[in-house]
Amino acid sequence: MDAEALTPLYTGAEVRQAEAPLLEAGEGPQLMARAAWGLAGEVAVQLRHRRGRIYGTRVTGLIGPGNNGGDGLFALALLRRRGVDARAVLVSDRAHDQGLAAFRQAGGRLTQSIDADVDVLIDAVIGTGTSGGFALPQVPGLTEALARESTAVVACDAPSGVDPGTGAVAQEVIAADLTVTFGGHKLGLMVGAGAQASGRVVVVDIGMAGELARFRAEAARSRSVVAAEPVTPAPRRQDHKYSRGVAHVVAGSHRYPGAAVLSVRAAVQTGCGMVTLYAPGPVVSLVTAAQPEIVGTTAPEIPPRATAVAVGPGIAEDPGQCAALDCALDWAQRTGGRLVLDASALTLLAERGEQLTAQLPASTVLTPHLGELRALMEAAGRKDLCEELEASPVTAVEDFAGYLGCTVLLKGASTIIAEPRSRTLVHRVQAPGLATAGSGDVLTGVLVALAATAGPKVPLAEIAATAVRRHGQAACRLDPQGRGGFGASALIEACNGAAIRASAGTFD
């Protein structure tokens, strides 16, 4: 596996714990200096991008009482030394002493309000020291600045109002265009409402990688951000079609024939030894016309050579397809083969109520969107987790995966993939055009092809993460401006050989 493929993910509390020994050793000022340097550098990039220069631009910082405010003040001092008109609004009656002294010494000005011509607003009110709940400080011009296109909002470490440990947001939040975060990726900036409020996220190394690595080695569960393609199963020289992997798809019905076309075509384009399809006769004919290399079957039993099976896209209430779900569950139970359950298969599972937990083999991955996940949690008798989904989406998905004993992949702008009791992977993408009918069917097709071809030792969560990343990258390639001008069919072509952009540390 590529060493950079999965980047560790921490809660704010974990970063604070990792920091503690460095602070005890008296290294706090150096850590803060590096944080401020990183923040000032990213603000300078914004200024150059927006104004074409740094000298003579205007940056105002909202400064809180703690070390987060200290980072902001030192960053403003650095910017002032580069000719920026740097101002600070102290939102509390306390401020970081040394930071304030450095800011003053550099020629920075304290102010009570935010002017209309400010180029960048730095939010350094609260970072990892948040104690929950947040109300916008009463600063004249703040609401206007937050709404103005010409003012970039840059959060220092975490947007104020976001819980860096969970992704939950307070009633009010300072939504950022860019968050410059220190030490490592923080979970709360990657998922849920916290991800929406964080904008693009850049991680600045402040010299605590060793402490974080030690901390991670001791953690019971590994949590990572998917930064690059985790697994790329490629055909070997000696492969033949059956050794390479056979993906079997159960999809499509009289009502939703297109779902079968999308998932099967995506599987074929992703690449595997063979794709087989179980569907009603007319659906098989339709799919064969679109993709002649597939092998159709009208018997619900899983073909003996299948190495991975996907059930669900568009199967609706078709009785044959429902029977195929049982065949697939039985097959995965007997063989340990990888099984992807999506869309209508999840609805059928939810109809089984609390029984559903007894029927899921460990080699299964469920791929619900938020609505489907809620329905599954309720059906399984875990309404408590529905409530947790908002407050702490990652732990809710992890707990549910542990409860079911199989992998759960929650789809959305941030995708959370949790394996029972071992690892969690998070993928965050700026591709709102993916919110289009059928794009989930495409994901299922990509995933089942990768599951069919990946070696037996590759964890299912990593295969799923690869599929999610390809899907997201395909959308970004098709639609770099995020205008949403594409449909799910176009996504299939773009998934094929999607360029893998190494983006360690940044999320557009």
Ligand SMILES: NC(=O)C1=CN([C@@H]2O[C@H](COP(=O)(O)OP(=O)(O)OC[C@H]3O[C@@H](n4cnc5c(N)ncnc54)[C@H](OP(=O)(O)O)[C@@H]3O)[C@@H](O)[C@H]2O)[C@@H](O)CC1
């Ligand atoms: N440790 C280090 O050396 C390094 C730390 N670093 C930086 O420090 C940050 C952590 O600093 P921190 O621990 O001082 O906490 P911080 O985020 O500034 O906030 C605490 C203050 O905010 C307030 N407050 C809290 N909740 C609130 C709420 N809901 N609504 C309103 N106010 C609220 C609370 O004030 P109080 O209510 O007590 O008056 C408290 O005093 C971290 O994110 C990173 O940026 C880096 O420089 C690297 C080195």
Ligand SMILES: Nc1ncnc2c1ncn2[C@@H]1O[C@H](COP(=O)(O)OP(=O)(O)O)[C@@H](O)[C@H]1O
């Ligand atoms: N706003 C968004 N930003 C990024 N990705 C999204 C967004 N909304 C949906 N997606 C992705 O698009 C896909 C939609 O899947 P799904 O809801 O099952 O659609 P369908 O059932 O129509 O195929 C998922 O992969 C999901 O992660």
